[in-house]
Amino acid sequence: MSGYQWLVLGLCFLIVAADGMDVAIMGFVAPTILQEWGISRAAFGMVMSAAPIGLVVGALLAGPASDKVGRKKVLVGSVLAFALFTLAASYAHNVTELMGLRFLTGIGLGAAMPNTTTLLSEYVPEKSRSLMVTMMFTGFNLGSALVGFVAASLIPVYGWRAVLVAGGLVPLALVPLLMLLLPESSRFLAVRGAPAQRIARTLGRVCGATFPAGTAFVSQEPETPAKTPVRLLFSKGFGLMSGALWLTYFMGLMVIYLLTGWLPTLFKDAGLTVSQAANMTALFQIGGTVGGVFVGWLMDKRAPTRVISLGYLAGAASVLLLAYSGTMSAALGLLVALVGFCMSGAQTGLNAYAPSCYPTMARATGVSWMLGMGRFGSIFGSAIGGLLLGLGWSFETILSLLAIPAALAAGAVLLSRRAQA
Structure with a gap:
């Protein structure tokens, strides 16, 4: 890894951290908004689902756009979008306004994540790619944890709106850095036939080499049928694999988003204060940070799909342990962190694995789709959490239910490998 590659990793890490802050932010301010506005949890479930719906739209649009115009342009625009709309959400005065602004925020969030994954995977060495990509994704967990601690500090003094202001200012400060320092993918430039001088400058910054005038740059990859990126996803050799990846991601996000969005409320209902609930939920993200790095390291040494599958299976077991330990257990914090370690670790590993499944011409589209x-799993998880709470389901019952999708994710990721073979 050269210094420039570490710079690219650092910039992508910051993007993902800001993304994690703004994805998780509503879960931490939800208990205060529910009390201040006097609305039901089921009604607020629509607000919680708005950003995930936007995430779907952003991801589906950004992948093909990135494969057409480049990773950098889409990334800078998406970060600017979710920064501005998060700031605007701090001025919302009712559920309708907040829901609309969270949907628009979600479009930016959904566009950013797959493009950071694609860009970084095209810049880091293959032998350490999984570790580097999962290290980048630890930014998501750290950002989600950070906003929990920020919420615990700001809400008692300044109210929930101050948390949204902080969540908007952080990504806004990143935009000029990205415009100045973030490179375009050299593989994308080669595939798209960009001028050799531009590719030479970019690669020279990566490896410190100089290239003679007239050097031709090509991306050596297996031949693929001449299809549009979206059509390639459904073609022979890719269709079943893509479907298995989608199912895995759906199940994993359903678990993670229900926990991220509703754990603070579940803990508050169980007798914890707002600050205690926020701090306890932040441990889920910290566990996920450590788990992501561990899974990425292990994926570079063992079969990636087996590592990811074991992570989801361990997640199913740990969420059952949390369900039946009770919120007054002395080991509560450790169990919350363990669930994050397993579930977020496996989910981060899946993000690192997916880019290797597709050629450059469709990589951003494959990852973003x-x-x-x-993301429909995150929508379902966010909405069903509010519905189940509204029906009076207990902490133990809701968490026990989550073991089922975690186990299904473990099986689906193994199917994706068999389909690829």
Whole structure:
């Protein structure tokens, strides 16, 4: 890894951290908004689902756009979008306004994630690609944890709107850095026939080499049928694999989003204060950060799909342990972190694995459509959490239910490997 590759990793890490902050932010402010506005949890479930719906739209649109115009342009625009709409959400005065602004925020969030994954995977060495991509994704968990601690500090003093202001200012500050320092993918430039001088400058910054005038740059990849990126996803050799990846991502996100969005409320109902509930939920993200790095490291040494599958199976077991330990257990924090370690670790590993399944011409589309289709799981998880709470389901029952999709994700990721073979 050269210094420039570390710079690219750092910039992508910051994008993902800002993304994680703004994805998780509503879960931390929800208990206060529910009390201040006097609305039901089921009604607020629509607000919680608005950003995931936007994430689907953003992911499905951004992948093909990135494969057409480049990773950098789409990334800068998406970060600017979710920064501005998060700031605007701090001025919302009713559920309708907040829901609309969270939908628009979600479009930016959904466009950013697959393009950071694609760009970084095209810049880091293959032998350490899984570790590097999962290290980048630890930014998501750290960002989600950070906003929990920020919420715990700001809400008692300044109210929930201050948390949204902070969540908007962080990505807004990133935009000029990305415009100045973030490179375009050299593989994308080669596939699209960009001028050799531009590719030479980019690669020179990566490896410190100089290239003679007239050097031709090509991307050596297996031949694929001449199809549009979207059509390639459904073609022979890719269709079943893509479907299995989508199912895995759906199940994993359903579990993670229900926990991220509703754990603070579940803990508050169980007797914890707002600050205690926020801090406890932040441990889920910290566990996910450590789990992501561990899974990425292991994926570079063992069969990636087996590692990811074991992570989901361990997640199913750990969520059952959390369900039946009770919220007054002395080991509550450790169990919350363990669930995050397993579930978010496996989900992060899936993000690192997916780019290797597709050629350059369709890589951003393949990754973004996996994220986009899988986001229906986050929509379902966010909405069903509010519905089940509204029906009076207990902490134990809701968490026990989550073991089922976690186990299904473990099986689906193994199917994706068999379909690819």
